Amino acid sequence: MFGKRKSHSVDTIEAVIGPAASFNGHLKCEGSVRIDGLCEGTIETAGNVIIGEGAKVLADITAENVSVSGAVKGSITARGRLEILSTGRVWADIAVTSFLIDEGGFFRGRSIMSGGAEPSLIEAPQPPAEEAIESDAEPAESP
Numbered sequence: 001m002f003g004k005r006k007s008h009s010v011d012t013i014e015a016v017i018g019p020a021a022s023f024n025g026h027l028k029c030e031g032s033v034r035i036d037g038l039c040e041g042t043i044e045t046a047g048n049v050i051i052g053e054g055a056k057v058l059a060d061i062t063a064e065n066v067s068v069s070g071a072v073k074g075s076i077t078a079r080g081r082l083e084i085l086s087t088g089r090v091w092a093d094i095a096v097t098s099f100l101i102d103e104g105g106f107f108r109g110r111s112i113m114s115g116g117a118e119p120s121l122i123e124a125p126q127p128p129a130e131e132a133i134e135s136d137a138e139p140a141e142s143p
Contacts, residue, residue, distance in 0.1 A: 015034070042060045051070045084101040
């Protein structure tokens with residue numbers, strides 16, 4: 001029983017800060033984290049972070065995915081996706097692979113998205129200048 005070590009899944013909620021709880025410090029774990037209360041400091045996890053509707057988080061967050069229904073101030077780094085739901089409010093600089101904001105959600109900050117392909121340096125051919133002018137010009141009236 002004690003000799004075997006359980007493997008942690010990123011989907012398993014390993015830490016919960018309840019609605020009447022507050023936390024100040026550095027939270028580091030392998031599983032997912034759910035916050036419904038007040039949290040200040042840093043949160044690092046290999047799993048997901050779920051910020052409940054009544055939560056207030058003043059922290060730097062690093063996680064696989066982050067879902068925000070409450071309020072977050074700080075920075076967010078998500079190796080996967082950041083989603084700000086309709087009741088979510090985020091004042092943070094973010095570095096994410098995917099970003100979703102529901103209607104009613106709020107975001108203020110800078111964003112960096114990774115994982116996208118770089119644009120091609122070769123541009124599509126443009127029509128010659130004369131053709132462009134002729135096609136945009138209106139017919140001239142006779143005097």
